[in-house]
Amino acid sequence: MTSPALEVLDVSRRFGGLLAVDQVSFTIAQGGLSALIGPNGAGKTTLFNAITNLFPPSAGEVRFLGESLAGLAGDRIARLGLIRTFQSARVFPGMTVLENALAGACLHVRAHPAAQMLRLPGARAEERKLRGKAEALLDLIGLLAFRDSAATDLPMGAQKNLEVVRALMANPRMLLLDEPAAGLNDSETADLAALLTAIRDTGVTIMVVEHNMSLVMGIADQVIVLDAGKLVAVGSPTEIQANRRVIEAYVGAEG
Amino acid sequence: MSGFLQIVIGGLSQGGVFAAVALGFSLVYRVTGVVNLSQGAFCVLGAMAMYYFQVVFGWPTPIAAFAAIVSVVAFGLLVGVSTFVPAVSTLPVSSTLVLTAGLLTFLEGVALIVWGNQPYALPPFSGEAPVVFGALRIPTQGLWLAGGTVAMIAALWRLVYRTSLGRALQACAENATAARLMGIDTKRMMLISFGLAAAIGATSGLLVAPITSLQFDSGSFFTTSGFIAVAIGGMGSFAGSVIGGLTLGVAEQLAAYYVSSLFANTLALLLLLAMLLWRPNGLFSSGPARRVDVRSEAPVHRAVIRLPDGRMIGLALALVIGLGVMPLLPLPNGVLPSLAISMILFIAVLGLDVLMGWAGQVSLGQAGFMAIGGYTAAILATTYDWSPLAGVAAGVALALVCALLLSLVTGKLRGHYLALATLTFGLLVDSLTVGLIDLTGGPSGLVGIPSFGVAGFDFDTPASMYWLALALAAIFVVLLEGGMRSKFGRDLQAVRTDQLAAAALGVNVGRVKTTALCISSALASLSGSLYAFNFHFLSPEMVATPRSFEMIAMLVLGGEGTLVGGLFGALALTLLPTLVQGLALYKTMAEGALLVGTFLLLPEGLFGRFVLAIARWGKAGSMAQGKLPT
Numbered sequence A: 001m002t003s004p005a006l007e008v009l010d011v012s013r014r015f016g017g018l019l020a021v022d023q024v025s026f027t028i029a030q031g032g033l034s035a036l037i038g039p040n041g042a043g044k045t046t047l048f049n050a051i052t053n054l055f056p057p058s059a060g061e062v063r064f065l066g067e068s069l070a071g072l073a074g075d076r077i078a079r080l081g082l083i084r085t086f087q088s089a090r091v092f093p094g095m096t097v098l099e100n101a102l103a104g105a106c107l108h109v110r111a112h113p114a115a116q117m118l119r120l121p122g123a124r125a126e127e128r129k130l131r132g133k134a135e136a137l138l139d140l141i142g143l144l145a146f147r148d149s150a151a152t153d154l155p156m157g158a159q160k161n162l163e164v165v166r167a168l169m170a171n172p173r174m175l176l177l178d179e180p181a182a183g184l185n186d187s188e189t190a191d192l193a194a195l196l197t198a199i200r201d202t203g204v205t206i207m208v209v210e211h212n213m214s215l216v217m218g219i220a221d222q223v224i225v226l227d228a229g230k231l232v233a234v235g236s237p238t239e240i241q242a243n244r245r246v247i248e249a250y251v252g253a254e255g
Numbered sequence B: 001m002s003g004f005l006q007i008v009i010g011g012l013s014q015g016g017v018f019a020a021v022a023l024g025f026s027l028v029y030r031v032t033g034v035v036n037l038s039q040g041a042f043c044v045l046g047a048m049a050m051y052y053f054q055v056v057f058g059w060p061t062p063i064a065a066f067a068a069i070v071s072v073v074a075f076g077l078l079v080g081v082s083t084f085v086p087a088v089s090t091l092p093v094s095s096t097l098v099l100t101a102g103l104l105t106f107l108e109g110v111a112l113i114v115w116g117n118q119p120y121a122l123p124p125f126s127g128e129a130p131v132v133f134g135a136l137r138i139p140t141q142g143l144w145l146a147g148g149t150v151a152m153i154a155a156l157w158r159l160v161y162r163t164s165l166g167r168a169l170q171a172c173a174e175n176a177t178a179a180r181l182m183g184i185d186t187k188r189m190m191l192i193s194f195g196l197a198a199a200i201g202a203t204s205g206l207l208v209a210p211i212t213s214l215q216f217d218s219g220s221f222f223t224t225s226g227f228i229a230v231a232i233g234g235m236g237s238f239a240g241s242v243i244g245g246l247t248l249g250v251a252e253q254l255a256a257y258y259v260s261s262l263f264a265n266t267l268a269l270l271l272l273l274a275m276l277l278w279r280p281n282g283l284f285s286s287g288p289a290r291r292v293d294v295r296s297e298a299p300v301h302r303a304v305i306r307l308p309d310g311r312m313i314g315l316a317l318a319l320v321i322g323l324g325v326m327p328l329l330p331l332p333n334g335v336l337p338s339l340a341i342s343m344i345l346f347i348a349v350l351g352l353d354v355l356m357g358w359a360g361q362v363s364l365g366q367a368g369f370m371a372i373g374g375y376t377a378a379i380l381a382t383t384y385d386w387s388p389l390a391g392v393a394a395g396v397a398l399a400l401v402c403a404l405l406l407s408l409v410t411g412k413l414r415g416h417y418l419a420l421a422t423l424t425f426g427l428l429v430d431s432l433t434v435g436l437i438d439l440t441g442g443p444s445g446l447v448g449i450p451s452f453g454v455a456g457f458d459f460d461t462p463a464s465m466y467w468l469a470l471a472l473a474a475i476f477v478v479l480l481e482g483g484m485r486s487k488f489g490r491d492l493q494a495v496r497t498d499q500l501a502a503a504a505l506g507v508n509v510g511r512v513k514t515t516a517l518c519i520s521s522a523l524a525s526l527s528g529s530l531y532a533f534n535f536h537f538l539s540p541e542m543v544a545t546p547r548s549f550e551m552i553a554m555l556v557l558g559g560e561g562t563l564v565g566g567l568f569g570a571l572a573l574t575l576l577p578t579l580v581q582g583l584a585l586y587k588t589m590a591e592g593a594l595l596v597g598t599f600l601l602l603p604e605g606l607f608g609r610f611v612l613a614i615a616r617w618g619k620a621g622s623m624a625q626g627k628l629p630t
């Protein structure tokens, strides 16, 4: 039996007096595309931060592919194949779009730094291959024409897309995406949805925070609902749409 | 026992000044979030103004003191409004540190022009006769200093906690955005805090000048001591500043008496490094509890400085050939040796660029590694008859060991604390080069260093030294350029701007920083050895902390993150004083002014600007693709 991709077991995260995530448990099967939804301030980003030990859980445990993440530093978690993006796009300033994409591949460069300094043929071939891959991904998301622009010159939505490309360059086994569609218009959102399903179909497990319900209901096979730090419901999109507590959480928050 | 008390009293009076400087630091830090390294220079300016009003013009002491403080504050406000305040609102923390270091250099330069380079002492306010308590003799000026410090603390405390201006200052400290929303003019508050800090500096300066004679560059001493004091006490804490200052003063006096005056500094600095390792926020870390945020600094916008691939080779060849033929041209007297010096310094600046420009780690102690390389190679070659090459290798190895040890302390530190740790390291090396007289020759230096030579060939002329340094620099530039254009360079840049995002992609942030520190220390060490072989002489001040600041100025002037840029900075700051003889006096001031001016007006530096222009020119043909998506 293969272990689930991600197991979140009774995870809580406290900020002073505020319990931002409150005893949340769920599992995500390998190869699935799960959506994490909930009103503003529900604790979605905090949950991501707890999973990746940016703000480690105050209680509970997270397992990735059966392995506990407790106490692992951010780069160790990335090494296991769990890659995240951030809610406010965090492309690297001072680097071009292409360089930002390539930065994502840092774990997959085999050439020794000395070989790169000396520009040995092996190192250059590897660099060309990575560059080709980055350009193909940038092309897929419509950013290839801007490969040599400063990444921070891109509009917010495009920066978030670039962050997805950068995460993909890391060959993740699982992706955690925090509101990747924020700042995109309808057709760009549709492109992103197509890209996400395509990534999922290559076997990468995805968990995505998203506010756009039609996007979520269209692509996710599992929806996890959070409200005020607590898990409200977990289920298939149709189950969630019919769930009274979910509707209340949203109406309560927006009404 | 009374001997011990006498020492403690001396330490307390010395510590009073440190405490006052630390108070100035804390005040500005609380309001602006920036450590203003120029703080110590205001002490010297205060003493200098006092000297003119009291000794030269013969005004009565109280009037002279008042006039001195007012004029220093006025000057401080001018400097603050034109440089500090605009910089604080636009630059990231690490750059503001370098900028205030530039201000410190600038103000020292001003003091040098006005005051010359001899030490001055002021007459004590109430005569030379000390007050006698039994066996204790307390100089009256010490009482003035103690009283003045207490009065300043009381006034500051009242101002901050009991007035509406104080509440506004505090509001800025807690949350600048919220303060702005409440209608507080935060820029004005920054300026006011800067002016108040200048007043504190001037007052303590004119109080201490009768006890310790001051000269134009005493400002660095006050700044570093005050910086150490706040680090002990906790940045931003008023009580901590005072306790930190007094502790430091007493510890230094005791160490001077019971151990050796040569190592008084060394012990204090070791204490500080241990402190940074054990409790990086100081004993009384205070200040408002800020919201822990995912991002440690506001995002910065940086220009992307890249030469188009096709033009690289041509430009590089032109540059190397152009530089290579220089010694063959009929150059004015003294230019060739200056060229050799610039090229040797450039090797160290190149390393500093990897560390500061690419990895974003401020280092105020780079000269420390030059000293390690210089002294190791020189001592081995003179006293132990090692071949110069073996000496250089030993210097680099020792520098690498020190870099690894230092990275144990600096690994977890960022921003101010990182700068402080590197500064401490540099000062520690300074104090050792002065103190280990048997080994280094002490303050008067090491003489009789042979020329550099390999395989029977001696590099004993400026031209040969220049060519050697040029060849080495060219090799390093080519290698580093290769590294920077691949994974290693991308990792460095990722760490520079966003460590958390870098780690989330799998970058081992600690290892990247350590590697950058090792590269920079190895190059600095090599540069230091060549420097010693070039002059056949090495003294502590040739490779002391002001040299660290000078190299930062060279780097910033040339352009951070450009590798080659540092060469133009090194050439400018070394050649100009040689070419224009009358300029030597103005060198320090010009260095500071150039550093500050570049930061504010030309953030990408001379070479960076040149590259941007070329890149834009190259792109002009293919502008069709240029529109960004919306």
Ligand SMILES: Nc1ncnc2c1ncn2[C@@H]1O[C@H](COP(=O)(O)OP(=O)(O)OP(=O)(O)O)[C@@H](O)[C@H]1O
Residues within 6 Å of the ligand: A015, A018, A020, A038, A039, A040, A041, A042, A043, A044, A045, A046, A047, A087, B291, B292, B293, B294
């Ligand atoms: N670093 C922090 N320090 C203190 N409180 C925090 C921190 N990060 C988040 N919080 C609090 O935790 C709660 C959950 O925030 P979180 O950002 O996780 O919500 P979210 O579901 O991602 O909301 P949004 O949809 O707006 O992104 C909020 O009340 C927030 O103020």
Ligand SMILES: [Mg+2]
Residues within 6 Å of the ligand: A044, A045, A046, A087, A178
């Ligand atoms: Mg969020």
